[in-house]
Amino acid sequence: SQQGEEDPQALSIQEGENATMNCSYKTSINNLQWYRQNSGRGLVHLILIRSNEREKHSGRLRVTLDTSKKSSSLLITASRAADTASYFCATDSYNNNDMRFGAGTRLTVKP
Amino acid sequence: EADIYQTPRYLVIGTGKKITLECSQTMGHDKMYWYQQDPGMELHLIHYSYGVNSTEKGDLSSESTVSRIRTEHFPLTLESARPSHTSQYLCASSVGRQPQHFGDGTRLSIL
Numbered sequence: 001s002q003q004g005e006e007d008p009q010a011l012s013i014q015e016g017e018n019a020t021m022n023c024s025y026k027t028s029i030n031n032l033q034w035y036r037q038n039s040g041r042g043l044v045h046l047i048l049i050r051s052n053e054r055e056k057h058s059g060r061l062r063v064t065l066d067t068s069k070k071s072s073s074l075l076i077t078a079s080r081a082a083d084t085a086s087y088f089c090a091t092d093s094y095n096n097n098d099m100r101f102g103a104g105t106r107l108t109v110k111p
Numbered sequence: 112e113a114d115i116y117q118t119p120r121y122l123v124i125g126t127g128k129k130i131t132l133e134c135s136q137t138m139g140h141d142k143m144y145w146y147q148q149d150p151g152m153e154l155h156l157i158h159y160s161y162g163v164n165s166t167e168k169g170d171l172s173s174e175s176t177v178s179r180i181r182t183e184h185f186p187l188t189l190e191s192a193r194p195s196h197t198s199q200y201l202c203a204s205s206v207g208r209q210p211q212h213f214g215d216g217t218r219l220s221i222l
Contacts, residue, residue: 030208035210042201042203043211044213086151098169101153103152
């Protein structure tokens with residue numbers, strides 16, 4: 001069953017702008033992860049944030065987690081055309097070892 | 112990139128045929144997964160394995176079967192393919208609660 005839900009479903013921006021994607025989930029989690037998928041390829045792990053963390057950075061990526069609102073956001077700063085992809089959040093609960101993926105946000109960065 | 116391989120990448124085959132999708136990983140991961148994903152849509156977990164001789168059905172009902180005789184190998188079999196099986200199938204592996212590593216998928220079209 002789907003756990004995370006990304007918002008928006010699709011996002012189109014110009015190169016250089018920032019892109020923000022949101023993820024909401026339903027049950028308590030152990031950690032939350034963001035993945036990227038280029039068209040026709042598998043998913044690639046971007047960043048993991050644990051339930052006791054509030055913010056994490058990796059290069060141009062910034063992830064926040066608000067467990068009281070059961071939500072997370074992924075910010076990509078200074079976007080590039082190569083960032084065009086689908087971005088998925090996935091949650092890992094304490095009771096269940098399996099990841100649950102959302103439907104993804106399709107990001108288009110126009111050059 | 113992670114060392115997880117799926118073959119074939121693309122398969123177009125007629126209704127009623129028996130199909131085996133191959134997935135192999137060289138990382139020694141104990142956990143392996145199969146997901147079904149329609150284009151631009153969410154991932155649905157159809158099978159998973161926590162180790163040799165361990166297989167479980169996922170959230171999405173599937174007419175496929177899997178086996179895990181060796182740690183590195185997790186093939187998925189459709190005994191009699193139907194047009195409704197047309198989709199992309201993604202294989203992934205992980206260890207503990209670490210992020211999943213994905214193959215590039217098999218795009219399956221049943222005529």
